[in-house]
Each structure stands twice: as structure tokens, then as C-alpha cells.
Amino acid sequence: MSSTDTAPSERRAGAGDYLPGGGWLARLIADGAVAAALLAWWLASRALPDFVLPSPLKVGADLLTLFTSPALLKHTGASTARVVISVAIALAVGGGLAWLARAVPVTEGIVRERVLVFLNSFPSLGWAILAVIWFQVSTFSVVFVQVAILIPFCLVNLGEGLARIDEELLEMGRSFTRSRWRLLTRIALPLLMPYLVAALRISYGIGWKIALVSELFGADTGLGYLMIQAETVSNATRVFATCFAIVVLFTLGERLVIDPLARRFARPS
Amino acid sequence: MTLARKQRLAAHAFTLGALVLWLVYSRIVPPYQMPGPAPVARDMVSFFADRLPLGQLLLSLGHVAAAIAVSFVLGVGIALIAHYLPVLRLLIYGRLTPFLNSFSGIGWTLLAVLWFGLNDVTVIFAVSAVLLPFALVNMREGLQSLDGELLEMAESFGRSRLRRFQKIVLPSLAPFMFATLRVSFGVSWKVALTAELFGGNGGLGYLVNVARQEINTAMIFAAIGLIVLFVHATDLYLLTPLQNHVFDRYRAL
Numbered sequence: 361m362s363s364t365d366t367a368p369s370e371r372r373a374g375a376g377d378y379l380p381g382g383g384w385l386a387r388l389i390a391d392g393a394v395a396a397a398l399l400a401w402w403l404a405s406r407a408l409p410d411f412v413l414p415s416p417l418k419v420g421a422d423l424l425t426l427f428t429s430p431a432l433l434k435h436t437g438a439s440t441a442r443v444v445i446s447v448a449i450a451l452a453v454g455g456g457l458a459w460l461a462r463a464v465p466v467t468e469g470i471v472r473e474r475v476l477v478f479l480n481s482f483p484s485l486g487w488a489i490l491a492v493i494w495f496q497v498s499t500f501s502v503v504f505v506q507v508a509i510l511i512p513f514c515l516v517n518l519g520e521g522l523a524r525i526d527e528e529l530l531e532m533g534r535s536f537t538r539s540r541w542r543l544l545t546r547i548a549l550p551l552l553m554p555y556l557v558a559a560l561r562i563s564y565g566i567g568w569k570i571a572l573v574s575e576l577f578g579a580d581t582g583l584g585y586l587m588i589q590a591e592t593v594s595n596a597t598r599v600f601a602t603c604f605a606i607v608v609l610f611t612l613g614e615r616l617v618i619d620p621l622a623r624r625f626a627r628p629s
Numbered sequence: 630m631t632l633a634r635k636q637r638l639a640a641h642a643f644t645l646g647a648l649v650l651w652l653v654y655s656r657i658v659p660p661y662q663m664p665g666p667a668p669v670a671r672d673m674v675s676f677f678a679d680r681l682p683l684g685q686l687l688l689s690l691g692h693v694a695a696a697i698a699v700s701f702v703l704g705v706g707i708a709l710i711a712h713y714l715p716v717l718r719l720l721i722y723g724r725l726t727p728f729l730n731s732f733s734g735i736g737w738t739l740l741a742v743l744w745f746g747l748n749d750v751t752v753i754f755a756v757s758a759v760l761l762p763f764a765l766v767n768m769r770e771g772l773q774s775l776d777g778e779l780l781e782m783a784e785s786f787g788r789s790r791l792r793r794f795q796k797i798v799l800p801s802l803a804p805f806m807f808a809t810l811r812v813s814f815g816v817s818w819k820v821a822l823t824a825e826l827f828g829g830n831g832g833l834g835y836l837v838n839v840a841r842q843e844i845n846t847a848m849i850f851a852a853i854g855l856i857v858l859f860v861h862a863t864d865l866y867l868l869t870p871l872q873n874h875v876f877d878r879y880r881a882l
Contacts, residue, residue, distance in 0.1 A: 378718070378769070378772075378773040383716070385716050386715075386716050386717075386718065386719040386720070387719060389716060389717060389719070389720050390719040390720040390723055390724050391724075393720050393724065394724055411743060412743060412744060413744075465632055465636070466632075466635050466636060466639050467636075467639060468636050469636030469637055469639050469640035469643075470636075470639055470640050470643040473640050474640050474643050474644060474647075477861060478857070481815075481856070481857045481860045481861050482853065482857060483818065483819040483822045483823075483853060483856055483857075484819055484823070485819070485822045485823045485826060485834070485837070486822070486837075486849070486853040486856075489837065489841050489849055490846075490849065493661070493662060493844070493846060494662060494663075565730075565731075568731070568733075569731070569733050569734070570733075571733075572733045572735045572736065573733075573734075573735050573823060576735065584735075587735070587736070587739065588739075591739045591742070591743075591827075594743060596740065596743050599736065599739050599740060599743070600736075600740070602736070603732055603733055603736035603740075606731065606732075606733055606736075607728070607731045607732060610731050611731070
């Protein structure tokens with residue numbers, strides 16, 4: 361998330377091998393600890409009632425039904441669709457604001473010192489509550505919450521990308537063609553791509569994190585709705601399962617869509 | 630007029646315009662949808678005038694402080710263990726951190742409610758669990774950038790590991806520790822609000838929940854506005870100058 365943005369990150373040479381691919385011992389310990397944790401969970405769950413700690417097997421089974429049972433797949437699909445739509449809208453709005461700040465320099469103060477600061481410090485729960493008051497229970501309300509939370513992250517990343525576009529390269533491009541369209545598609549966009557992918561990665565991750573919060577009040581479908589329903593009847597199995605469903609969906613999207621995109625448009629160093 | 634001046638002027642004009650728009654809009658729609666600036670300001674002042682809301686504010690502050698302390702100590706401790714026992718790094722950064730990072734804060738809150746009930750422990754647990762991966766990632770960054778040559782030189786001067794740790798490792802890590810605290814502070818308020826709403830018996834989140842049930846939108850606005858102002862002011866007037874100070878002091882390293 362934003363932690364790496366704010367942290368001082370002048371890495372020195374050789375820092376890349378701080379986390380080695382892992383010798384056999386490291387792998388054994390890492391995967392052994394995961395197995396041990398699962399085992400400990402299973403043992404503890406036998407001693408505790410289900411509403412406190414359900415067994416991992418039950419949670420696993422429930423997790424599976426979230427992806428197989430048509431009645432529940434509706435909720436899983438709704439959450440996924442909302443995250444994807446929200447990320448797309450946030451990228452467009454964030455990119456538009458970043459572009460405005462650069463194209464019309466007078467507005468930079470408005471975008472950076474007002475809009476960004478405001479959206480950045482506004483708590484997500486606040487949006488979730490206000491959205492219900494304003495837009496009732498609807499998909500629009502959920503998407504509104506997610507977009508409001510995601511915009512600052514997109515704005516920061518795409519602004520960074522725009523600031524790094526090489527003016528000299530554009531200058532050179534201008535000496536070859538006058539078509540703004542060609543300049544945009546051949547020079548500006550390829551230079552911007554790594555930042556677009558970074559913005560996509562960050563907002564996708566945060567989008568899933570806040571998917572549950574955004575669906576708590578303003579939705580009658582989705583994983584967040586399922587979760588709050590489960591909470592009211594102390595169904596810890598379902599609470600666990602929805603949390604893990606988010607982990608699974610997030611990981612799938614990152615591995616299948618975002619990582620390949622990032623490899624394709626690697627950030628030039 | 631210089632560009633910087635124009636930008637500042639435009640930003641102030643924007644603030645003013647937004648306030649006017651808010652005022653006008655609040656006159657058109659019913660107050661439960663959009664309370665005007667005046668009632669919201671009155672509620673914000675009442676936070677400091679009345680004993681009850683002030684107590685909730687302080688309680689939230691306590692939750693946030695406790696959670697930051699817990700996650701900071703745990704994060705620094707775990708990151709140091711990973712640093713000195715490289716064989717554990719895959720477990721900590723390859724398994725634990727991604728897991729904590731993708732487990733949602735609301736999930737921790739709801740589970741904590743089932744485990745600990747509605748109380749301070751639940752809130753502090755949920756906020757700490759959300760903050761921990763941030764601390765881990767930041768401290769890893771710091772430990773990664775430790776200067777090997779500097780440590781080697783120190784080794785040639787003395788054999789005491791403790792002294793080396795005190796004189797080289799800790800000062801080099803100071804900026805990253807500070808960055809950790811700063812990130813934690815910003816994130817913790819937002820999470821604390823959620824955690825208190827579902828898992829607390831007090832705090833600003835609790836107050837917001839009561840206001841939500843009474844559809845007292847002005848109170849919701851006031852609580853949120855207070856958090857926005859408080860986080861922003863602390864960042865601007867306390868943390869940024871402190872961070873610059875820390876960076877200046879340890880730049881030599």
C-alpha cells in the first residue's frame with residue numbers, strides 16, 4: 361500500500377538479494393510454519409466452539425461454496441465486478457486530475473493541496489456511511505465509496521508518471537510529426553505505462569481491501585454483505601471464509617492480470 | 630504575479646467556492662442528507678466543550694496510541710529477527726507479510742468481536758493487525774539498506790555486538806522507524822474508526838455509529854471533519870518537521 365511511497369527508499373546496490381529465492385531450509389521453514397499454523401488452528405478449533413474458532417476444514421468447505429454455489433457466486437461476482445469497475449473509474453478520474461494539474465499549472469495547488477489532501481485523510485468508513493445516506497442501498501453507492509478511496513492513490517502515481525515524461529523526447533517527437541495523436545500514442549503513453557501499471561496494482565490491492573467495508577452498509581449483495589450477515593448470527597465460519605475469499609480473489613487477479621502486465625511494461629530504471 | 634502565488638490563490642478560491650457550494654446545496658436538500666457548515670461547526674466545537682464527546686475523542690486517541698505501540702514493537706522485533714536469522718526471511722516476508730497485507734481490517738474486527746467481545750482489546754487488536762504489515766515492510770526496507778561497509782569498519786574497531794547495534798544499526802534505522810510511525814499514524818485513525826464502530830464500546834467510531842442510527846448527519850460530518858483536521862495538522866506541524874530533523878541528524882550515516 362502507501363507504506364513504500366512514504367518510506368525513504370534509496371536502496372543500495374545488492375539490496376535485491378535481501379530476500380533470496382530461498383534455500384531448501386528457508387523453504388522448509390516457511391512452508392513448515394504455514395503447515396504448523398494450520399495444524400495448530402485445527403487443534404485449537406477442536407477445543408473451542410464453532411462461533412469462536414471454526415475448524416480450517418469447515419472454513420475451507422465454506423470458502424469453496426462461495427465459488428461454486430450459484431446463490432453465493434452471485435455475491436462473489438458482484439464484489440469482483442464492483443472492484444473492477446471502481447478501479448477503472450478511479451484510474452480515469454485520478455489520471456484526469458493529474459493531467460489537469462500539469463496541463464493547467466494554476467490548478468496544481470487545487471489538485472495537490474486541496475483535493476488530494478482531503479481525499480487522502482477522509483476515513484473510508486465515513487464514505488461508507490455517507491454514501492448510504494445520499495444514494496441509499498445500491499451498487500452505485502458501493503462504487504462511489506471505492507472510487508472516493510482509490511482516487512488519491514491513482515492521482516499520486518499517475519502524477520508521478522506525468523512528471524517523469526521526458527520533455528526532450530517529446531521535443532524530438534515534435535520535430536518528426538505534428539500529429540498530437542501520434543505523439544500521445546507513440547511517446548507519452550509508452551513512457552506512462554509503467555506508472556499506469558503501478559497505479560493499477562496499488563488501487564487493485566486497496567480496492568479489495570476496502571471492498572468489504574464499502575459493502576457493509578450500502579449493499580444487499582456482495583461479500584461484505586455476506587460477512588455482516590454472518591456476523592449478526594455469530595457465524596465465524598462464514599466471516600473467515602469471506603476474508604479468505606478476498607485473499608484468493610486478490611491473489612488470482614494479481615498473478616493472472618497485473619504481474620504479466622507489469623512484466624510487459626517494466627519500469628525503465 | 631508568480632505561478633506559486635497564483636496557485637495558492639486558486640487553491641484558496643477553490644476552498645471558498647467549495648464552502649459556498651456546500652452552503653447553497655445544504656439549503657436545497659433536507660439537513661439529514663447534507664447539513665450546512667454552521668451546524669457541523671457547532672457540533673465540532675461541542676466536542677471540546679462537552680465532557681462526553683471529549684472523553685470519546687481521548688479514548689480513540691488511546692486506542693490509536695496503543696495499537697501503534699503494539700504494532701511498532703512487534704514489527705521492529707520480527708524484522709530484526711528476520712535480519713539476524715536470514716533463514717526465516719522467506720517465512721516472514723514471503724508468507725506472513727502477504728497474508729497480513731491481504732487480510733481485511735474489517736475481518737480482523739469482526740473476528741476480534743467474536744473472540745474478545747466489545748471492548749478496548751478488540752479495537753486495539755484489529756488496528757494493530759492492520760498496522761503490522763506496514764511496520765514490517767518499512768523496517769525491511771531500512772534493514773535492507775544497512776551499509777555493509779560501515780558495519781565491517783565497526784567490526785574492525787570493536788567486537789561488542791551490542792555496541793555495534795547501538796552505534797550503527799539503530800541510528801541507521803531511525804529514519805525508517807520514523808517513517809513507520811508516520812505511516813501508522815495516518816492509517817490507524819481510519820482503521821480505528823471502523824474498529825470502534827463494530828467492536829468498540831467507546832471512541833469516535835462508537836459516536837459515529839450512534840449518530841448514524843439517529844441519522845444525525847451533522848454529528849457524522851463533525852466527527853469525520855475532526856479526524857481529517859487532526860490527522861492533517863499533526864502530519865503538517867508535528868511529524869513533517871520531526872522527520873526532517875531526524876533525517877538531518879542521521880544523514881551522516
